[in-house]
Amino acid sequence: GAGVSQSPSNKVTEKGKDVELRCDPISGHTALYWYRQSLGQGLEFLIYFQGNSAPDKSGLPSDRFSAERTGGSVSTLTIQRTQQEDSAVYLCASSFKDKSGSSLYNEQFFGPGTRLTVL
């Protein structure tokens, strides 16, 4: 079956421009996560969606970052007025959670990422 897909795979933009990154999770997965991986850094949590609940935005680094998830499936991460420090690989992951929203085991399946370069 299809895994998590992300587009574009690479994005080069100029400082100050807005960018949109897309994530298609695995069908049936109710939880969706965005992470950022900067050069020499581990993965940094950004935002988490679970069903119809309010997203956990605690990892977003500034108000220039926002994300939405339409219809409980596809998600878009938007970065406004990009800065050079936003250059990183943006990774999306999805997982399945039962109806209660709890899960003892939360295997997250990652997409290949979008490599963002801000000039």
Place this chain on the structure above:
Amino acid sequence: QKEVEQDPGPLSVPEGAIVSLNCTYSNSAFQYFMWYRQYSRKGPELLMYTYSSGNKEDGRFTAQVDKSSKYISLFIRDSQPSDSATYLCAMSADNQGGKLIFGQGTELSVKP
């Protein structure tokens, strides 16, 4: 100080060697401990998962968790060139929605 600390390496070993990868952490609420493997320009993939303390073995891989010391390890026996990748430890706590906190990742190279 980061919640999860991991030596970034790089680590280079000859084929057949035993590899030991480690992470320390500060948050005692962590209950779920994972090791992810990431090949160049790919997304991470889950390698091992352990709940709370203890050991888990899967083929050539063994994961250990010592909650009293806040220390986790991944051992790779009979390492192969195909094991060359970055290994990331990750942890999460109950009621965190499965949000993972990652270490920096250790870059491993296994030379034939």
